[in-house]
Amino acid sequence: MNGVTGTSTVQEYYEAWYSFNTRNESEVIRFEINGATFEFEKSLLNNRRSVMSVIGFLAEKKKESIERGEIIKIPGNKKEEKQWKIYFDYLKGESTYDIELTSCKAVERMVILMYFGVAIPDILVYLGVTRETLSEIMGKFLSVMDRRMTDCLKKIDGEKKLVEYIKRGALHISYYDLNVYNSNEDNIKDICQYYGINEQVEEMVKRKKQENEEKLLELNKNETMSKIYGSLRVRKENIQPKIDIQKINKMRELLAKKNIKISKIQIDPIEDIKSLEICQRRISTVVVKEKYQIKKLRDRRKDFIEFVDTERNLVNNMKKLNELYRKPMIEAAKNGQLNEKDIKRIFTTLEKCIINSDKFEKALRPLVNSFKYDTCVGNEIFKNAILVTPYLPFTTDYNIADKVWKSIRELPIIQEIISKANKAQGDSPADFPTLLIQPVQRTMRYPLLLETIKKHTPPMHPDYEQIINAEQIFKFFSKTINQRAKMRDGLMDLADLFNNDDLIKDGRYLVNQSEIEISREKYMAFLMNDQIAYVKEKTYSQAKTTKTKSKVKPSIISINKDMSIDHSSNCIYFREDIFRFENEQICSQWVDEIQGIIEDKFYDLLNDEAWYSQYLKK
Secondary structure, eight states, X not given: OTTOTTXXXXXXXXXXXXXXXXXXXXXXXXXXXXXXXEEEEGXXXXXXXXXXXXXXXXXXXXHHHHHTTOOEEEOOOHHHHHHHHHHHHHHHTOOOTTSOOOHHHHHHHHHHHHHTTOOXXXXXXXXXXXXXXXXXXXXXXXXXXOHHHHHHHHHHTTTOTTHHHHHHHHHXXXXXXXXXXXXXXXXXXXXXXHHXXXXXXXXXXXXXXXXXXXXXXXHHHHOOOOOSTTOSSSOOOOOOOOOOHHHHHHHHXXXXXXXXXXXXXXXXXXXXXXXXXXXXXXXXXXXXXXXXXXXXXXXXXXXXXXXXXXXXXXXXXXXXXXXXXXXXXXXXXXXTSSOHHHHHHHHTTHHHHHHHHHHHHHHHXXXXXXXXXXXXXXXXXXXXXXXXXXXXXXXXXXXXXXXXXXXXXXXXXXXXXXXXXXXXXXXXXXXXXXXXXXXXXXXXHHHHHHHHHHHTSOTTSTTHHHHHHHHHHHHHHHHHHHHHHHHXXXXXXXXXXXTOGGGOOXXXXXXXXXXXXXXXXXXXXXXXXXXXXXXXXXXXXXXXXXXXXXXOOOEEEEOOXXXXXXXXXXXXXXXXXXXXXXXXXXXXXXXXXXXXXXXXXXXXXXXXXXXXXXHHXX
């Protein structure tokens, strides 16, 4: 119990209890998050858990307020309130022994505590993770890793002391959960590259893929084609009765000669044959059903219904976001209470997302209503994949939208809009951040849903190859989003560095950057998908080191369909200038990237469908 550790007698216990529970308020620090108040003893600031995480830094920054006994207000929503509670429980040393922690909940706590600067080994000890379960937990930890987590891990583990933990988790997930590994491949590879274990993990992935191919080959080799009521893509065989009437008649004659009485219950031979035929058909049906895993086909129907129903749920939630938040904010902007530019940056392509998601669901709904064992859904999903295009700019700009929202959410007009939205939603309202992130989460979920449908589709089913095609295009889409999100963040960083918002345009991304020489003078060049910007290396260095930044206006070369690229060795010849790169390899990379931009029409900022052209080109 708090405040009574170290007592040896009952009287000492009572005195310690009284002293602790009637202690002066100055001995505690009070925090307020989302209206909830948390108390934290000042004495705990000196323990190892506080020193080795963010609370010590926070206490130092708010030292004067703490000494005055003020409540430290921390901005946050209900979700962040729960996260802080988990962190405070950790600091106080409250046990998790009596809590039934599933592996998913354990990983959730790992992520939360890591954001508060707690070292992963300390978290694992706190959660009671054993050596036997360490690999599985670390594998699940990597499976949910996003860019924010990788950045956080790199910052708190600059000395790379966690390499063995990451290695065990990466090898576990790449072998036992390859599908999960593939769905988050970019982020896992990124962190593995940081720790220098990419080759070992890729070798494990290669080994597992080879095992899977061998199993599939063996399955195809042993499976014979059969067909049941036209439902599977196999040969239909007419079942002929294997009953010889002549033999039956001869047997009857022999029995009559030997005076052997036949059972009183006698069936006419013709009727007997019919009964045997029916019995044989039923047995054959049972065998074929067992062989072709009809249960899987039923599960496949449930999986497809989930795919379509969750798409409809997404449409409804996006409509909520539009009606309850976007439209009132537009009205507020018309009255001069909000900035139109901020609203555009928050909601980007929301309206297009609603329209296209609605079309996608309506295209698939008829297949739900008429679903049979031989129904093929893969081609319809693949054919409509282009409808998810508006999610691309919405997702890549999510970090910008979140940043803008946080900068304006405390405004009175926004608080009024939030209050009205909560009332309109009734007893369990979804808050703004939850609604805003749902389209982003959906893009990552498509491949996982299709993976589940594929899992319950027998390899001999006519839809099997089509489901694989649909899964591949959505995996490519998710991968493109991850790549473009990094490019978009890179562009935002460049605009911030140059103090130049003119560089930020819808659909523009920073593809590459390199040091170059022009007329023997050093420059820094930035390849975007619609233009090449370049500044003197001296100007670039000053922008990086100067705190009070002046606006930097780089020289620009536009990229369009008429652009011709001449190059030789380590030089690219433009009409304006000759770019000389450090080596031929970097030059060749730039040439390939520029040619790809032109071929895919990636230079057209209004053409978000360039990703689709890139996939078809593959």
